[in-house]
Amino acid sequence: MTGAPEPAARRPTRRDQAKAARRAELLEAAARQMAERGFAAVRLEDIGAAVGISGPGMYRHFSSKSELLDELLVDISRRLHDGxxxxxxxxxxxxxxxxxxxxxxxxxxxxxxxTKPDLISVQDRDLSSLSPAANHEVRSLQRRYVERWVDVLVRVDGPDGDGQDGAPWRERGQARVRVHAVFGLLNSSPRLPDYPRARLRGLLASMAWAALLAPAEEAR
Known part of the structure; x- marks a missing residue:
């Protein structure tokens, strides 16, 4: 005997779509303001004003500034992990x-x-302002994202086809350090001087590759 069929998912109404679009506007405005001024200096009313919503109207979308920050940083962490x-x-x-x-x-x-420089800046500076539950989720997603990179890096041969003995990054502990260091390098890009975007992409990619596979300095 089979159970009753599951009800079909309700199609979003125009009102649902409008509310989702406005929520996305608020998140973008929040990321921009927090990147510029920091989480502590931004008020919920400031974010609403940027998209034409009065202070009380903000509470139809977010119960607090902390809830908004949680959503911003959990979302960017999921995007990196899943991507x-x-x-x-x-x-x-x-x-x-x-x-x-x-x-x-x-x-x-x-x-x-x-594409999301403001979110990267907010994550870099305001991670400690997350709620405990969001902080736990973000850090879990970040750890798994790092390990994804480490899984790949430890399999990369050296420039001469060197295997385990010739490529220092193939030791997992060192590979993890290299990945974290490269994330620090790349995530600083929102604070770099102005530079043509297409050329910046190529420069960052070259620098990241070189850093990940840099020879290990001899112990002295």
């Missing part, structure tokens, strides 16, 4: 062609930086 997973799967997995997959991950990360 990184898709890059690896699209390239046939980390073992298929690790070098090509690593380059694809670099390009993906830079694409997010270029």
């Amino acid at each position: 990184g997973a898709q890059v690896v799967e699209t390239d046939g997995g980390a073992a298929a062609d690790p070098a090509a997959t690593l380059r694809a991950l670099i390009r993906f990360h830079i694409d997010v930086l270029v």
Whole structure:
């Protein structure tokens, strides 16, 4: 005996769509203002004013400024995590062609930086202002995103085809340090001097690749 069929999902009404569009406007305005002034200096009323919503009207969309920050940073963390997973799967997995997959991950990360620089700035500065639940989710997503990169990096051969002994980044602990360092390099891009966007993408990609596969300095 089968159960009753599940009800069809309700199609969004024009009102639903308008509310979603306005919510997206508010999130974009919040990211811009928080990137410029910091979470503590921005009021919910300031965000609403940027898109023509009065202070009381803001509470139809967000109960607090903290809820808004939680949504912003959980969303960008999910975007990076899910997008990184898709890059690896699209390239046939980390073992298929690790070098090509690593380059694809670099390009993906830079694409997010270029299209969402305000969110990257807010994440870099205001992570500590998240609610405990959102902080836990963001850090979990970030750790898994890092490990996705590490899984690929430890399979990349050295420039001469060196394997485990010749490529220092193939040691997992060192690979993790390299990935974190490269994220620091790339995530600083919103604070860089003005530079043509297309050329900036290429420059950042070259720098990230070089940093990930840089020779290890001899111990002294």
